[in-house]
Amino acid sequence: MSDTKAVIIKTVKKINFQTIFPFLGLIIIVALFTILTKGKLFSNNSLRVVMNDGIYILLGTIGFTFLFAMGMMDFSIGYNMGVSCAVACIVANSSAGIYAAIPAAILTGTIIGVVNGVIVTKTKIMSMIATMGMMFILQGGVLVILNGSVLQAPLALMDLYTNSLKIGFILLFVIGGYILFELTIFGRVAKAIGASPEAVRQTGINADKYKIIAYTLMGAIAGILGFVSLARTGSATNTTGSTLMFNVMNAALLGGVPMTGGPTTKFRGAVLGTLTVSFMVTGMTLLRISAQNQQLIKGIIFLTAIGICFDRKNMKVIK
């Protein structure tokens, strides 16, 4: 008798709100916009838009999940993407040819990621502050590189933006990210760092190394997105990547990826959150909601999501 009761309580405990929340959010958003757009959300065209926008959010959120798991943050990803895009554009226009743009973008992003990681680990500045500083630098950097204007890429570059490229990246990152996060030492240690950095240190694990790897990965992803953006739009502008950070934060939160890190971080959260935000953005566009109003709505949802899913039990004082 008491055994069955214990089992029931255990099951209820397992299916707690934090677990349901991301699924619930996705269902609500999809249902809401399906009704509001009278089913247009699932037309071929809309789904293509979902994928086009979703690829940025997905890759970004996957990189973010590793950082979040460690209890860290990267504010600079959007402008990292912008700088990588600008550098790739210049390289594509140079004699090196359009294919050189790919390594150029990835390399730029990676270097910025490494610098972020080194700053955060060696100077011990809070990751939020350090990467915010980097964000300001890169914001200025884009303007300098582009000389304040828009740079056009060779048209041939746009031929690279194919469905197979997009699907390839999506599959690579979803499968690779899942394995890395849930089935490797790196993933385990990432969560351990989020749970207790001191315990990790006292277990002889070089946490700095893992943190730098996570920032490097994040930077490389921003670089890839810089190239994807260049191939998609054929140009590099000073606003390239400026919405990335916000969408990614939203996706991570709506996916239930805890900002405080630790063992409750789940990789599926990145995927679920991405779907939710991508459908939301596409749905709002279909409803002809202006960019400014979209920003406003996303902001409200952002705060609501934090308010609902933030794990207050494990956080006594918020800095």
Next chain:
Amino acid sequence: MSQGDSLLIIEHMYKSFGITKALQDVSLELRRGQILGLIGENGSGKSTISSIAAALQLADSGEMYLEGQPYHPKSSVEALARGVCMILQEKGTFDLLTVAKNIFVGKEELFVKHGFLNNKAMIQEARRALDAIHATHIQANLPLSSLNFEDRKLVEVARAMYSNPKILVVDETTTALSRGGRDILYKIMQDMKAEGKSVIFISHDLAEIMEVCDTVTILRDGIYIDTIEKEHFHAPTLRRMMVGREVAENYYRTDMESCKKSEVVLKMEQICCRDVKDVSFELHKGEILGFGGLGDCGMHILGNVAFGLTGPDLGTVKAGDGTLIKNPNMAMKKKIAYISKNRDQETLMVSCSIKDNVCLASYNKISKGPFIFKKDEQKFIQEHAKDLDIKMQNIDQYVMELSGGNKQKVALAKWLGFGADIFIMDCPTRGIDIGVKSNIYQLMTELRDQGKSIIMISEELSEIIGMSDRIIILKEGQISGEFKREEKMTEHLLIDYMV
């Protein structure tokens, strides 16, 4: 029960955490001028019931009466206003503020004039508060971080006493205090008793309880067992009531031989670091080396240095083969393990599962290439955790749900699984109940017999004497005495070298 001399009555108290029943129908009565001891193993509910009285937690159901009036405080502020105050087991002070500001935290308005804080008046008042608890040696204007652990605890006591409570709850506070600090606390308790106020005193140290308390209430697994008056105190009986079965009087090592092996496995040479001044010693294979001293004698930092967590200012740490140890990673390569005194913050990830904690040190062993599979982790735990008999629902249970003793077992399982040869244990039985304590002593003896070496740093002299092959006593950062294991060793002898 006459209402007249009852100060606090607790009736039919229930409290659960998830499926754990912390309290089941517990009733207590606290008389005026009484020092009531609460004893019981970890998880028996003694901290829970007293924190409910101080409103740090809320009960599921049950009634409380303070001075005959219904008493249902919603917050610790309200409890304090009614005169119930608790000194916590863990530290509850602010390192960066001064002693005075710590004492008056939340009461700053007492010293505000025209919107400005009168620091001088506050420091003067703090002085009076410290003198009132006989802690004359603490200066009120210093930042708290400049004080040692014990004095910080006393600042907390001063803060509690300043509110002039009718009921003071002392929860395991004395484990952090040396003899001097303990005497201060006992004096306060006696003063309160003389004034007709009451104390609820929680401690693991049965001898201390029997010395200090007028009455003892025993709890076990959240159930009220019995209340015994001073004239009927009898240690074996109390111990049996706590554990629920017969406990051997002596749970330390029984042999009296000291380590005979001469092979050196760890060598510290002329270490200077913070409080530590020029300390050198060698640890031998198959030896339990006990370190004793007052809380601030430098022995805890020495454990840190030996594991490479803190680099010494001067001197070297070497493994048996002469390799220098500069960081935890190098220490682990030489199969050294370290369990911190602050187990919950520094050794364990309490928000993680038992599995994650035990595996953390051994991912290289468990993994296949870069990959880790659940079944390998499970196998690893099966191999290393089952000997320790950790009381758990399953290996995915969160460590924070375990009792102190079981947490310590998880910490030990982590290092046993790693395959350590040298264990540095800082206060290995701090805040752990008798039952698990004897498990840990037994395990230490087994490790020793297997030829592993242990450095045991402890503030409990009885366990150092009971377990060590060799004892080193530190005083003000220097070695003041070294002793071989022998029958006639007494605590008094060691204390003479400590102070």
